[in-house]
Amino acid sequence: RKEVEQDPGPFNVPEGATVAFNCTYSNSASQSFFWYRQDCRKEPKLLMSVYSSGNEDGRFTAQLNRASQYISLLIRDSKLSDSATYLCVVNAGNNRKLIWGLGTSLAVNP
């Protein structure tokens, strides 16, 4: 089992749609969780950290379920500019390294 697994994608949705991405991780000692966004041929950039209580930033909501070792990202009212690859990232225990999922590609269509 991969350390971090994401929905295979790609997701093609119309503008205004709500889309959800899922991510599972294997290391129960993982302490920190993030969603990064990567535009085509660009560097990854932090979209949001994921907290145990769940957190929201505008149209984006991230949730963490430690018992199921599961992270989700919900995007409401999708915009064309949301088209990108979304990377689930987990800091694995005490080794101070980030473990990256392969990413899920989102295309928002007019």
Added chain:
Amino acid sequence: NAGVTQTPKFRVLKTGQSMTLLCAQDMNHEYMYWYRQDPGMGLRLIHYSVGEGTTAKGEVPDGYNVSRLKKQNFLLGLESAAPSQTSVYFCASSYTGLAIEAFFGQGTRLTVV
């Protein structure tokens, strides 16, 4: 703010040639990383550094060497380039290694022919 700067942005090498990729950050971050990104493989850690003068191996260190002589710089060297090293290389830095956002450079597209 410059953030994390990588040079060069593009390079074509012949098999067996050597080169050094330079990463510079101006955020006074302790941690620096070199990743490679390949289709279907995601981001894989090559080497990392937890502070000036320190380096450690990541997931895929073979064929690469690194040095962190100054806190702000992290160099990645390819001693004898191979076609399997054709990839996009990203440098990143973070204030610490835990629970902290990593900032990335714009990437270096390397082709080995």
